[in-house]
Amino acid sequence: xxxxxxxxxxxxxxxxxxxxxxxxxxxxxxxxxxxxxxxxxxxxxxxxxxxxxxxxxxxxxxxxxxxxxxxxxxxxxxxxxxxxxxxxxxxxxxxxxxxxxxxxxxxxxxxxxxxxxxxxxxxxxxxxxxxxxxxxxxxxxxxxxxxxxxxxxxxxxxxxxxxxxxxxxxxxxxxxxxxxxxxxxxxxxxxxxxxxxxxxxxxxxxxxxxxxxxxxxxxxxxxxxxxxxxxxxxxxxxxxxxxxxxxxxxxxxxxxxxxxxxxxxxxxxxxxxxxxxxxxxxxxxxxxxxxxxxxxxxxxxxxxxxxxxxxxxxxxxxxxxxxxxxxxxxxxxxxxxxxxxxxxxxxxxxxxxxxxxxxxxxxxxxxxxxxxxxxxxxxxxxxxxxxxxxxxxxxxxxxxxxxxxxxxxxxxxxxxxxxxxxxxxxxxxxxx
Numbered sequence: 001x002x003x004x005x006x007x008x009x010x011x012x013x014x015x016x017x018x019x020x021x022x023x024x025x026x027x028x029x030x031x032x033x034x035x036x037x038x039x040x041x042x043x044x045x046x047x048x049x050x051x052x053x054x055x056x057x058x059x060x061x062x063x064x065x066x067x068x069x070x071x072x073x074x075x076x077x078x079x080x081x082x083x084x085x086x087x088x089x090x091x092x093x094x095x096x097x098x099x100x101x102x103x104x105x106x107x108x109x110x111x112x113x114x115x116x117x118x119x120x121x122x123x124x125x126x127x128x129x130x131x132x133x134x135x136x137x138x139x140x141x142x143x144x145x146x147x148x149x150x151x152x153x154x155x156x157x158x159x160x161x162x163x164x165x166x167x168x169x170x171x172x173x174x175x176x177x178x179x180x181x182x183x184x185x186x187x188x189x190x191x192x193x194x195x196x197x198x199x200x201x202x203x204x205x206x207x208x209x210x211x212x213x214x215x216x217x218x219x220x221x222x223x224x225x226x227x228x229x230x231x232x233x234x235x236x237x238x239x240x241x242x243x244x245x246x247x248x249x250x251x252x253x254x255x256x257x258x259x260x261x262x263x264x265x266x267x268x269x270x271x272x273x274x275x276x277x278x279x280x281x282x283x284x285x286x287x288x289x290x291x292x293x294x295x296x297x298x299x300x301x302x303x304x305x306x307x308x309x310x311x312x313x314x315x316x317x318x319x320x321x322x323x324x325x326x327x328x329x330x331x332x333x334x335x336x337x338x339x340x341x342x343x344x345x346x347x348x349x350x351x352x353x354x355x356x357x358x359x360x361x362x363x364x365x366x367x368x369x370x371x372x373x374x375x376x377x378x379x380x381x382x383x384x385x386x387x388x389x390x391x392x393x394x395x396x397x398x399x400x401x402x403x404x405x406x407x408x409x410x411x412x413x414x415x416x417x418x419x420x421x422x423x424x425x426x427x428x429x430x431x432x
Contacts, residue, residue, distance in 0.1 A: 013120075013128025023326055024318040025131065028160065029113055032133050035156045036111045039148065041135055044110040046090040048117075052080040057300055058089035058268055060208070064200075069118040083117035087134040088268075088293065088309055089300070095138055096302035106139025106305075125281050125316040136309035141294060143241045146272040146308050147248035153288055153310055154254055157276065161322040165287070168275045169256035170230060171242040172210075172263060175270070175295065177235035184228045185209045196223045210263045221261075229260045238271055245272055268293040272308065281319045288312040330421045331358030332379035334370040340385035343410060347383060347395060350414040356421060375400060381417060385410075 010016060017025060033043070052072050059065050071083040084090055091110060095101045100108050112134045119128055135152065137145050150167070157165060173181060189205040189212060197205065198217045205212055213224050234242065249256060256274070264273050273291030281287070290310025298304035331351055335344040341362050348360045358379055361370055367386065374382045384396040384405075395413045397420065398405035408416050 011128075013122040015127055015129070020326065021318065024321050025314060027321070027324065028133065028312075028314055028317055031159050032111065032113065032156060035152065035159055036135060039109070039152045041109040041111045041137075041152075044091060044094065044112050045114070046084075046087065046094050046112060048084055048115065049081050050084055050090055050093065052082040054089050054093055054300065055082055055085060058092065058296060059086065060268070063208070063211070065118065069120055071117045071119060085116055085118045087112050087114075087116065087132055087311060088136060088296070091134065091136050091309075092138070092297050092300055092302070092307070096297055096300060101138065101297040101305045102303040104139075107145065108138045109136070110138075111135045125313070125319055127315055131314035133312040133314060134309060135290075136307060138297070138307040139305055140308075141292075141306035143244035143272070144248065146241075146245045146292060147252075149290070149308055149310060150245075150249060150274060151252050151254065153276065153290075153312070154252075156312075157288070157317075160317065161324075162278075162287075162317065162320045164278065164280065166277050167254060167256040168259040168262050168277060169246075170259050170262040170273050171234055171238055172230055172270050172273050172291070173234050173238050177233055177238055178270070181228065181230055181233035182209060184233065185213075188227050189223075192223050196220075213261045214263050224261070230263075231258070231260065241271055264289060264291060268296040268299065270294050274310070278316075278320055281316055286313070287316045287320065327357070329358040329377055329379040330356040331381050331383050331417060332374040332377045333358070333360040333383045333385065334367070334374055335360070335362075335385045335390075336364070336367050336370060337387060337390070340387065340390040343390055343393070343395075344383070344385050347385070347410060347413060351417060354414055354418050356414075356418060380421060383413065383417070 052070070055070060056066055061067075065085050070085050072080060075081050091112060092101065095108065100106070113131070115129050115131050117129055120126060122128060135149065137149055154167070172178065186205065186209050189209055194202050196219050197212070198215060198220055201212045201215050201217070201220050212220060213227060215221065231239070231242070246256070262273055262275060263269070264275075269291045271292040271294065275286045275289035277285040278287055279285060288310055290308070292306070292308040294306040295304060296307060333344040333348055335341040341360065344360045348358065351358065359377065361373055371382070380400060382398040382400055384398060389395055389407070393410050394407050395410050396405055396407045397413065397417060399420070
């Protein structure tokens with residue numbers, strides 16, 4: 001069946017998020033803002049749409065992202081524009097334009113949250129519109145920045161209650177030592193039977209040999225098992241940088257797994273590179289990853305400034321979040337007739353000004369049906385304003401858990417209910 005293009009169904013790979021799925025995203029964003037600001041990071045919001053050249057220059061023209069996955073089209077002036085497939089390039093572009101990429105007054109620390117777009121086959125934890133949390137530290141080449149960023153990421157994941165994760169770490173070297181490694185890798189790959197490589201890796205072994213190491217095809221992994229290792233080709237400065245990162249992480253009780261295949265998928269990475277993986281979300285095991293990208297700003301036409309950052313895939317994190325009950329509403333106002341609803345409207349606003357949450361049922365109906373809706377709402381207290389209460393300016397407060405109730409003047413009800421709610425259970429399950 002052909003895909004519906006009339007606008008009456010959503011596009012494949014794009015999701016509508018209702019509660020409780022949307023609650024999980026809100027929870028991740030709130031936790032991120034809390035943790036990241038403790039480390040001196042400030043929120044930056046960048047456009048969803050950028051000129052295509054930004055990603056060709058930063059990610060790399062030979063990467064799968066640029067060649068196969070980007071949503072690219074021409075605008076009405078014939079310019080090639082792309083929906084952002086990742087956040088770092090846009091952050092660097094913004095910092096260059098704002099004059100923050102020269103390192104003065106730095107390091108500059110920013111985090112971003114929002115949707116990214118890649119045309120891939122949708123699967124568990126991977127959508128064509130997906131969401132990321134990104135953190136970038138620009139203007140320092142210190143290994144302390146690498147270790148601090150990884151520690152911050154670990155703190156964020158721990159605060160979310162996500163366990164059974166593995167941190168993988170590698171060093172990609174730098175502009176001085178990596179060329180010799182690339183030559184050694186090309187020489188190694190030239191000596192293997194090309195029929196043992198997948199079609200993509202036969203092309204990559206000359207244009208982008210590092211990506212051969214990252215291939216998930218079993219044949220390619222067997223071929224590269226004996227390939228030269230990046231760490232063995234690190235210059236003394238890169239090795240010292242890497243050893244300092246390891247030492248600082250160890251002091252925080254973080255023990256990474258050294259992964260000699262770990263190269264990440266984007267061309268701008270150098271020195272420290274890392275991923276956090278889980279075995280609990282199917283084939284797509286990485287839930288976060290990043291590394292150092294010294295020279296990226298110069299590659300984009302700005303001053304040469306070092307930087308380090310990471311990205312978390314929010315859809316994949318959501319799959320790992322432990323269950324958490326949603327906050328129960330504090331009140332539900334039952335008013336069978338118009339006079340009671342008028343008074344209930346004013347009462348609801350008074351309660352909300354005190355920080356309580358809840359709703360007034362103004363659909364009407366029998367008292368019995370209204371009480372059923374009150375129970376279904378999951379509210380901790382029901383505020384009943386029937387004809388007798390309305391005539392006497394009273395409200396009956398009923399605890400929905402135990403059934404206890406009392407009648408109080410409407411003027412005193414907000415303060416009384418606030419006191420009761422302070423001692424009542426605060427959560428319910430997602431089914432109410």
